[in-house]
Amino acid sequence: MDFLSLTNKVLGRMNEVQLTASNFATARGYQIQCQNAVNEAINYINQREYGWPFSHATSTVTLVANQTRYSIPTTATHVDYETFRISKDNTLGVAGTTLRVLDYKQYIDRYVDLT
Numbered sequence: 178m179d180f181l182s183l184t185n186k187v188l189g190r191m192n193e194v195q196l197t198a199s200n201f202a203t204a205r206g207y208q209i210q211c212q213n214a215v216n217e218a219i220n221y222i223n224q225r226e227y228g229w230p231f232s233h234a235t236s237t238v239t240l241v242a243n244q245t246r247y248s249i250p251t252t253a254t255h256v257d258y259e260t261f262r263i264s265k266d267n268t269l270g271v272a273g274t275t276l277r278v279l280d281y282k283q284y285i286d287r288y289v290d291l292t
Contacts, residue, residue, distance in 0.1 A: 180215065187211040223254065237264075 178186075185195040193207045204212060223232065232254065238247060249256055258278050265273035285291075 180212075183215045184208075184211050187215060 181196060181198060181201055184201075188195050188208060188211050191207060191211070193211070196204055196208055222229065226232070234252075236250060240247075261276040263271060263274050263276065265271065279287075
């Protein structure tokens, strides 16, 4: 369903006049409220429910030795750190493996020399 048909479904439940593609941009009154309600519902789903198939994307990043921070793509709304892994690379002799999450305190205790 597209935005127009979702809005019309809400308008139909309220027994209001439905919109067409030609008058959608010039909607008034309850029609605007229905457009806003549909838009808010879509935003709510996109901001809080990351498991939907249409919200899922994968990305590959080539890591650099001694680089500890990497940028998250600007289009990302959520990063599932539990799914990070290293891909197998025969030319480098690296086996594929899953990475585990390391909290900040563990990182400091294990890898940062504060002396």
